[in-house]
Amino acid sequence: MGEMYVPVSIESIQADLFPDVALYIRSGEKYILYKSHGRNFTASDQERLMENKVEFLFVSPADLEVITTFMENNAERVLKDNTLQAKTKGKIIYQTSINFVGDIFEHPEKVSDFSRSKRLVENLLQYLASDRDSFNSLESVMAHNYYTFVHSLQVTALSVLLHAEAYLLSHDEMLDVGIGTLLHDFGKVFVAPAILNNEGKLSKAEIEEYRKHPEEGYQYLKKNTRLSEISLGVVRCHHERNNGNGYPQGLKGPAISRSAQVAAICDVYCTLTIDRACRKALSSAIAVSIMKQEMKGSFNERLLDVLEGIVCTENPAQFL
Numbered sequence: 001m002g003e004m005y006v007p008v009s010i011e012s013i014q015a016d017l018f019p020d021v022a023l024y025i026r027s028g029e030k031y032i033l034y035k036s037h038g039r040n041f042t043a044s045d046q047e048r049l050m051e052n053k054v055e056f057l058f059v060s061p062a063d064l065e066v067i068t069t070f071m072e073n074n075a076e077r078v079l080k081d082n083t084l085q086a087k088t089k090g091k092i093i094y095q096t097s098i099n100f101v102g103d104i105f106e107h108p109e110k111v112s113d114f115s116r117s118k119r120l121v122e123n124l125l126q127y128l129a130s131d132r133d134s135f136n137s138l139e140s141v142m143a144h145n146y147y148t149f150v151h152s153l154q155v156t157a158l159s160v161l162l163h164a165e166a167y168l169l170s171h172d173e174m175l176d177v178g179i180g181t182l183l184h185d186f187g188k189v190f191v192a193p194a195i196l197n198n199e200g201k202l203s204k205a206e207i208e209e210y211r212k213h214p215e216e217g218y219q220y221l222k223k224n225t226r227l228s229e230i231s232l233g234v235v236r237c238h239h240e241r242n243n244g245n246g247y248p249q250g251l252k253g254p255a256i257s258r259s260a261q262v263a264a265i266c267d268v269y270c271t272l273t274i275d276r277a278c279r280k281a282l283s284s285a286i287a288v289s290i291m292k293q294e295m296k297g298s299f300n301e302r303l304l305d306v307l308e309g310i311v312c313t314e315n316p317a318q319f320l
């Protein structure tokens with residue numbers, strides 16, 4: 001696969017804040033230097049590129065950390081800024097986080113699904129910004145663990161695509177699905193950061209603690225927000241498994257709401273393919289094949305096929 005350049009959507013670059021990294025343009029399989037380190041990326045550069053329908057610039061793997069840290073700090077700065085209205089916060093957070101949404105595709109700049117999921121997530125965050133309780137909940141997730149927030153955004157982007165492919169959903173139901181999925185890991189705000197950030201093995205007690213997050217999230221959101229049953233179902237049941245081996249309730253098959261089934265699939269897929277510490281842990285094809293074979297029985301098979309169709313559009317046979 002070669003080295004991974006990170007696509008950065010041009011509209012998300014705020015010329016005066018963006019860190020000083022070299023930016024590249026992609027041409028075929030090659031990356032050509034657009035702006036070297038030390039040269040400013042100006043608002044007129046941005047305008048010109050957008051006029052020419054260039055949607056992405058790329059950051060080289062050497063600068064991955066700088067760029068990730070920037071996005072993290074930027075989100076934090078925005079959250080703490082009390083002078084900003086929820087709507088503006090939503091917009092800025094969307095702009096800086098949207099770059100991560102591309103991670104669910106192997107070649108985001110090539111797939112039209114990417115722009116589609118970007119738009120859906122944008123609408124969703126805009127909507128959320130008008131609903132105080134839900135937006136506050138999302139803020140808590142972000143403030144507690146930025147990685148959880150990014151992950152939730154990725155799972156949501158994929159989930160709305162999967163729903164759109166698999167079901168005919170009304171606009172309202174899509175919103176409910178999206179909000180539930182954005183908040184699916186809300187219960188992690190009750191889990192100690194030491195457990196969430198632990199990359200080694202967890203003890204039995206720690207696993208138990210971690211596994212409380214779906215139920216605790218559900219209980220809290222049910223009491224403190226006006227989220228719909230559909231949204232709440234995603235929060236509570238995203239770790240249930242088709243064969244009954246999941247938690248918290250060990251529900252089976254159709255007893256798990258369809259949106260929670262979709263969330264479970266997208267959650268695992270995103271965890272397998274996206275590992276920001278070492279960039280792309282597994283390719284889409286390998287991740288899907290693990291979910292179909294090694295994890296056989298865990299997921300709804302029809303939905304897995306739909307997932308495959310979305311994420312493995314390029315050379316699906318390459319791996320086999």
Ligand SMILES: [Fe+2]
Pocket residue numbers: 184185213238239
């Ligand atoms: Fe979870």
